[in-house]
Amino acid sequence: MEPNADSGLMRNTLILAKFELKKLLFNPRGLIALVAFSLVWLLLLLYPIRSASSFLLNPDFKQLIAGVFGEESISQLFQWQVAEMAILWISALYIFPLFSIFVSADQFASDRQRGTFRFLTLRTGRDSLFLGRYIGHMLIQTLLLLFTILATVLLAMSRDATLLLPALTSGVIVFINMIIILAPFTALMAILSLYANSARQATIYAILLWAVSAIVLAIINNYIPSIAGLLHWTLPGAQLSLMINTQGMGSFVYAPIPVIQTLVLLFLGRTYMKRSSL
Amino acid sequence: MSLIKCEMLTKSYGSKLALDGVSIELKSGSPIALVGPNGAGKTTLFSLLCGYLIPSCGSVTIMGEKPGSRKLLGKVASLPQDATLDPNLNLITQFTLFGTLQGLTAKQAKAESLRVLSLVDLAHVVEQKPQSLSHGMSKRASIAQALIGSPQLVLLDEPTAGLDPANAKVIRELVRALSSDITFVISSHNLDELEKLCDQVLYLDQGKLGQSVSIQENMTDEYLTVSMQECEDELFVSALESLTGINSVTKKQENEYLIHYSAEEIHDIEVQFFTLISKNGWKYRALLKGRTLEDKLFS
Numbered sequence: 059m060e061p062n063a064d065s066g067l068m069r070n071t072l073i074l075a076k077f078e079l080k081k082l083l084f085n086p087r088g089l090i091a092l093v094a095f096s097l098v099w100l101l102l103l104l105y106p107i108r109s110a111s112s113f114l115l116n117p118d119f120k121q122l123i124a125g126v127f128g129e130e131s132i133s134q135l136f137q138w139q140v141a142e143m144a145i146l147w148i149s150a151l152y153i154f155p156l157f158s159i160f161v162s163a164d165q166f167a168s169d170r171q172r173g174t175f176r177f178l179t180l181r182t183g184r185d186s187l188f189l190g191r192y193i194g195h196m197l198i199q200t201l202l203l204l205f206t207i208l209a210t211v212l213l214a215m216s217r218d219a220t221l222l223l224p225a226l227t228s229g230v231i232v233f234i235n236m237i238i239i240l241a242p243f244t245a246l247m248a249i250l251s252l253y254a255n256s257a258r259q260a261t262i263y264a265i266l267l268w269a270v271s272a273i274v275l276a277i278i279n280n281y282i283p284s285i286a287g288l289l290h291w292t293l294p295g296a297q298l299s300l301m302i303n304t305q306g307m308g309s310f311v312y313a314p315i316p317v318i319q320t321l322v323l324l325f326l327g328r329t330y331m332k333r334s335s336l
Numbered sequence: 337m338s339l340i341k342c343e344m345l346t347k348s349y350g351s352k353l354a355l356d357g358v359s360i361e362l363k364s365g366s367p368i369a370l371v372g373p374n375g376a377g378k379t380t381l382f383s384l385l386c387g388y389l390i391p392s393c394g395s396v397t398i399m400g401e402k403p404g405s406r407k408l409l410g411k412v413a414s415l416p417q418d419a420t421l422d423p424n425l426n427l428i429t430q431f432t433l434f435g436t437l438q439g440l441t442a443k444q445a446k447a448e449s450l451r452v453l454s455l456v457d458l459a460h461v462v463e464q465k466p467q468s469l470s471h472g473m474s475k476r477a478s479i480a481q482a483l484i485g486s487p488q489l490v491l492l493d494e495p496t497a498g499l500d501p502a503n504a505k506v507i508r509e510l511v512r513a514l515s516s517d518i519t520f521v522i523s524s525h526n527l528d529e530l531e532k533l534c535d536q537v538l539y540l541d542q543g544k545l546g547q548s549v550s551i552q553e554n555m556t557d558e559y560l561t562v563s564m565q566e567c568e569d570e571l572f573v574s575a576l577e578s579l580t581g582i583n584s585v586t587k588k589q590e591n592e593y594l595i596h597y598s599a600e601e602i603h604d605i606e607v608q609f610f611t612l613i614s615k616n617g618w619k620y621r622a623l624l625k626g627r628t629l630e631d632k633l634f635s
């Protein structure tokens with residue numbers, strides 16, 4: 059019955075992370091969100107991804123694209139062994155971070171607003187609470203990503219059963235890459251969610267942050283382009299446009315950017331959590 | 337070691353000073369009451385003790401540790417004012433999470449949750465979500481969560497506000513029964529209730545700590561408070577004042593009188609009082625040794 063003092067950090071972080079996942083899976087609201095997500099991806103898989111992959115396999119289409127965008131800009135897109143995975147990659151690069159902003163907007167906001175945190179902070183440290191919720195929301199997104207990739211693998215196999223192995227290999231690379239990409243988005247949402255009074259407000263803050271940053275960067279770019287070029291890398295998602303034209307192991311070239319962003323954002327979030335009133 | 341120690345504890349919200357240089361040292365033992373008007377800083381003091389807020393100035397320690405420190409996890413529990421449980425999850429799920437965070441296994445945590453919910457007579461609604469509970473039931477659930485595990489200090493911010501008399505009594509009995517193992521600090525506006533439960537009363541007003549009153553002092557206090565059923569006002573006062581050793585008899589409110597006497601001059605005041613009222617055919621409702629808490633604090 060004695061509470062644990064020092065060994066509790068890791069244990070409680072894991073308990074809280076698992077609890078977040080459980081909240082999604084064993085709660086009608088969470089299940090509705092999950093169904094909505096699956097439906098969106100079902101539509102994407104059935105229409106753009108299935109039909110676009112047939113385009114990608116067409117040499118005339120390749121020539122057309124190369125003519126419009128230039129030979130180099132999207133050359134890697136045609137290197138994918140499984141065309142469906144190529145289209146999934148492009149869609150996921152933009153859609154998943156967007157999902158992330160919505161899915162992880164309520165890491166802390168409503169609990170803090172209604173005082174539920176007050177029941178937790180006397181039982182577990184604020185570090186475990188912050189990290190546990192963050193990991194929990196990463197787990198939720200991992201689950202969603204896993205569903206999507208498996209569905210794509212099945213879609214590719216329905217076209218050609220021999221694609222199983224290449225589809226799985228690409229799937230694993232896309233999976234790891236996407237997790238790395240989503241990490242700083244979720245960390246930024248953790249901070250905004252701590253600051254905001256509701257999930258909706260956190261989402262609005264996120265939109266404002268990206269919009270204002272884009273404007274500020276454009277202004278700085280006008281006067282001191284070298285600094286704007288550097289500052290550009292501080293925002294989550296800065297590398298996304300460059301990642302479209304990568305595939306296979308080559309896509310990991312940009313991984314250090316989101317990893318560093320995540321570490322910095324988690325450190326800032328943890329510090330904010332420690333100092334904030336509940 | 338003192339249980340709670342505050343030194344010049346100050347908290348301000350912008351320009352508003354909510355708590356102004358409070359210094360107290362409290363030891364573990366009987367329940368301690370915290371009273372004061374609305375906006376006196378009671379909830380702020382509780383929040384500082386729980387580590388929800390960080391002091392603007394001064395220091396506070398609980399069992400020698402700063403509030404919110406890892407060593408205090410599970411040892412300090414509280415019923416925070418205005419905090420509500422997650423409306424989307426049923427009671428048992430949330431309570432089991434609380435228990436596991438305090439170091440219990442999932443199975444132990446569930447058993448412990450059922451135990452504390454039974455203490456407040458909520459065993460039949462453990463599968464329900466907080467939304468479907470009445471205000472009083474939610475309050476009792478919030479009190480129950482403070483009892484999970486083996487806390488040494490439990491801070492209850494207005495535990496019986498909004499409860500019906502029967503349930504308020506259950507909570508009072510619970511506090512009394514557990515106070516041999518747990519030190520309770522209770523804030524309330526119900527002075528009668530505090531009088532029954534607590535030994536020590538702290539009075540907070542406008543962020544400052546006023547007097548600290550001990551209920552135990554009543555035994556040595558040279559006062560008697562009487563509530564009469566029916567008697568003639570002036571006759572009653574003059575008859576009492578004519579007794580040797582009575583310094584004064586003051587009417588406090590309708591049919592309630594405060595008798596100040598000198599213990600050296602009158603040894604059997606109770607006997608003389610009862611003799612007097614039986615001779616005059618008066619009826620009394622209550623006799624209290626000492627003064628009421630209300631009288632001590634506000635006169």
